[in-house]
Ligand SMILES: [Zn+2]
């Protein structure tokens with residue numbers, strides 16, 4: 086099968102014929118239908134985070150089950166599925182206390198060193214990325230990285246639920262658990278930020294302030310439920326949010342992964358407000374906060390993949406889409422082929438598009 090091979094940071098990905106193993110007892114072989122290009126992939130291509138090479142990146146995918154291992158439960162060939170990088174062991178402390186997104190025994194879901202690798206180029210092992218490796222015609226994953234969905238859900242839009250939607254909407258509904266009527270600000274209106282805005286609208290936020298530096302994305306943000314938009318070029322977004330809300334928001338969400346905007350997310354809170362940092366800050370980055378402001382019960386927190394329980398959350402997001410409440414059609418800026426992946430990442434780097442999705446000929 087063909088896959089986009091990562092040969093190290095700052096190299097273009099190359100499309101190469103790659104071998105994929107047969108499913109082991111608890112593994113699932115999936116024919117990839119669609120995979121989104123996410124900023125997290127870009128962080129590895131651009132060297133902000135390290136990863137062993139060669140590898141196949143890609144982690145926002147949907148597809149159709151081709152084969153299942155002998156011990157796989159509840160999945161069969163022909164099932165439509167979304168994959169999730171929050172693969173869970175099912176028995177560690179985090180898994181058994183309702184936080185499978187933080188599973189710290191994920192290694193148990195991987196192949197052991199003495200087993201043949203899932204992916205290879207000739208004799209050479211190809212590293213799996215986030216236990217998925219979705220920039221490929223097929224994926225071989227542990228059964229706990231997969232959820233079955235309704236067959237009337239279009240798979241190119243289902244792919245977005247695999248990361249952007251789960252991350253953005255989950256940060257609002259699972260991590261921050263905003264209240265009906267609360268005021269919300271979202272910094273960064275790419276796929277994750279738009280999902281946070283959409284999630285805040287579904288969760289009943291009273292006011293949703295979208296912040297970006299591209300007017301095109303702010304227009305898009307309105308169609309996802311933003312009640313106010315702020316172009317941060319040439320204005321101080323903290324002052325502007327305080328002015329708009331008479332003192333600050335109850336909840337802020339940072340969806341860019343930058344130091345300055347993370348600090349702004351905290352600074353734009355009212356007393357007792359909660360800032361949730363969704364974006365991936367570069368390794369080694371430190372945040373600076375005004376210590377005295379903590380006296381006002383202000384909080385800042387991280388969010389790992391929207392604190393998901395993806396086997397419950399993702400089918401709900403599918404229902405939201407099919408009911409017209411989750412606006413995935415507008416989130417896809419471009420559909421491209423696997424061999425256009427590098428140009429797709431150039432577009433993502435430019436910050437002009439919300440989301441490009443690779444679709445595979447069915
Ligand atoms: Zn992602």
Ligand SMILES: [Zn+2]
Nearest residue numbers: 174177180188
């Ligand atoms: Zn676990």
